[in-house]
Amino acid sequence: MTLSYKLAKIIENLRERSIKMAKRNVIYVNPNKKKGGWDVKKQGAKRAQKHFETKDPAIQFGKKLAKGSGPGQLKIKKQNGRIQTEHTYGDDPYPPKG
DSSP states (O other): OOOHHEEEEEEEEHHHHHHHOOOEEEEEEETTTTTTTTEEETOOSSOSSEEEHHHHHHHHHHHHHHHHHSSSSEEEEESSEEEEEEESSOOOOSSSOO
């Protein structure tokens, strides 16, 4: 096999994977710096779906949203705005090996 043939097969495989990949419903749990507390927001939305005074109920609500409609992902941020953890729900097109 030539190098160009191998590259062509790799590119074809990547294209097939991207077609098969379902779009994920990404939900964020963000600190609200103006009002205090925590907001649950869908990716791309201008406004929060719901506001909470504490983080735990915001995470629980975010999990319900992420699990509710097809493949979903929950990204939980720390008070400083950096991502603390991520959870993926539904079929994972790239499961980890091992």
